[in-house]
Amino acid sequence: MPTHLSVNVNAIAQLRNRRNLPWPSVVGLSRIAMQAGAYGITVHPRPDERHIRRTDVFDLSDMLRKEFPAAEFNIEGYPSEDFLELCEKAKPAQVTLVPDDPAQATSDHGWDVAKDSALLTRVCSRLKARGFRVSLFLDADPALVAGAKAVGADRIELYTGPYGSAFAEHEAAAEREKLKRTAQAAEAVGLGVNAGHDLTLDNLPPLIAAIPSIAEVSIGHGLVAEALIRGMTETVKLYRRACGDKG
Numbered sequence: 001m002p003t004h005l006s007v008n009v010n011a012i013a014q015l016r017n018r019r020n021l022p023w024p025s026v027v028g029l030s031r032i033a034m035q036a037g038a039y040g041i042t043v044h045p046r047p048d049e050r051h052i053r054r055t056d057v058f059d060l061s062d063m064l065r066k067e068f069p070a071a072e073f074n075i076e077g078y079p080s081e082d083f084l085e086l087c088e089k090a091k092p093a094q095v096t097l098v099p100d101d102p103a104q105a106t107s108d109h110g111w112d113v114a115k116d117s118a119l120l121t122r123v124c125s126r127l128k129a130r131g132f133r134v135s136l137f138l139d140a141d142p143a144l145v146a147g148a149k150a151v152g153a154d155r156i157e158l159y160t161g162p163y164g165s166a167f168a169e170h171e172a173a174a175e176r177e178k179l180k181r182t183a184q185a186a187e188a189v190g191l192g193v194n195a196g197h198d199l200t201l202d203n204l205p206p207l208i209a210a211i212p213s214i215a216e217v218s219i220g221h222g223l224v225a226e227a228l229i230r231g232m233t234e235t236v237k238l239y240r241r242a243c244g245d246k247g
């Protein structure tokens with residue numbers, strides 16, 4: 001089975017939030033992503049609503065349920081009471097638990113599953129009782145896998161940030177190897193494997209070639225950057241025409 005693509009729309013919300021205007025539309029662009037064959041949509045609503053707002057979560061959940069009933073809606077975040085209640089109301093297919101501090105600029109590490117085992121056990125059980133798949137954001141370290149299994153997660157999400165920022169090939173190869181060994185350890189104990197953070201058109205194919213069993217990747221920043229590049233030529237032509245330029 002090919003690796004599923006979940007499109008993370010945080011960056012679209014961040015661009016929209018620059019103005020008090022409704023574009024670019026998070027729901028509209030998610031619809032386009034789904035029409036293009038994405039498997040699902042990912043959001044990471046942060047407590048300060050710097051990008052995804054609570055209302056986006058409900059609007060996306062409604063749109064996907066009505067227009068793409070087979071789509072996977074994936075909500076990521078730190079399991080505060082507010083976050084858990086948001087998930088319970090929005091009813092995603094998957095919740096990805098991330099150990100982020102509210103002030104953190106972006107996700108930059110996975111769970112310390114031993115230290116947070118009581119919290120994670122309680123939260124996995126609560127979310128799974130609602131029928132949501134639970135995935136735990138984890139660093140590339142096979143030693144962490146037993147703890148993820150023990151707290152009751154269904155999947156792990158490999159944190160690929162160090163891989164995404166390793167530009168020298170020998171560094172990328174070393175990171176890929178750690179990710180591969182962690183994925184193998186997870187599969188050996190029956191955990192599914194997702195991956196995400198700073199994946200791009202360049203670094204994704206070698207990752208999938210090394211770990212073909214990755215069930216799902218969630219990609220936002222690189223994908224949205226690529227969409228802007230690929231749409232620029234056509235858009236400038238349209239604006240030139242709007243200026244009356246017939247050349």
Ligand SMILES: CC(=O)[C@@H](O)[C@H](O)COP(=O)(O)O
Nearest residue numbers: 010044076098106107196197
């Ligand atoms: C959990 C994870 O890897 C993140 O990539 C996250 O969803 C990105 O968050 P920001 O878009 O806020 O940087």
Ligand SMILES: NCC(=O)COP(=O)(O)O
Nearest residue numbers: 008196197198218220221
């Ligand atoms: N779950 C990881 C994710 O959604 C990736 O986001 P990004 O780093 O590609 O923006």
